[in-house]
Amino acid sequence: MATAKIIGCTCSILLVVGNIAPAQALCSEPERPACSEQSGAFDDQSDYEECLSQMRSYKSDVDDYLQCMKRESDAALQAYNEAVDQFNSRVNN
Numbered sequence: 001m002a003t004a005k006i007i008g009c010t011c012s013i014l015l016v017v018g019n020i021a022p023a024q025a026l027c028s029e030p031e032r033p034a035c036s037e038q039s040g041a042f043d044d045q046s047d048y049e050e051c052l053s054q055m056r057s058y059k060s061d062v063d064d065y066l067q068c069m070k071r072e073s074d075a076a077l078q079a080y081n082e083a084v085d086q087f088n089s090r091v092n093n
Contacts, residue, residue, distance in 0.1 A: 027068035030061035 035051035036058070042048040 028067055033058050
């Protein structure tokens with residue numbers, strides 16, 4: 001039965017990696033502001049301030065996205081750990 005536990009551990013990598021895609025589906029990655037992709041100097045102070053505002057908003061959106069991804073990965077890991085516990089309890093019976 002020790003072999004079964006090793007197989008369960010090997011599957012852990014597959015299960016965690018397999019749960020990444022669904023997590024991304026629930027968390028919406030923000031789009032970069034168009035102004036960040038332009039080259040050259042800003043046209044004027046107003047153009048600069050508008051882009052700065054968009055960049056600050058983008059940072060906030062990225063922070064929210066990363067928190068969402070963390071929650072989703074934590075939930076996937078918790079579900080995996082519960083599955084392993086149930087699997088191991090079956091092995092020990």
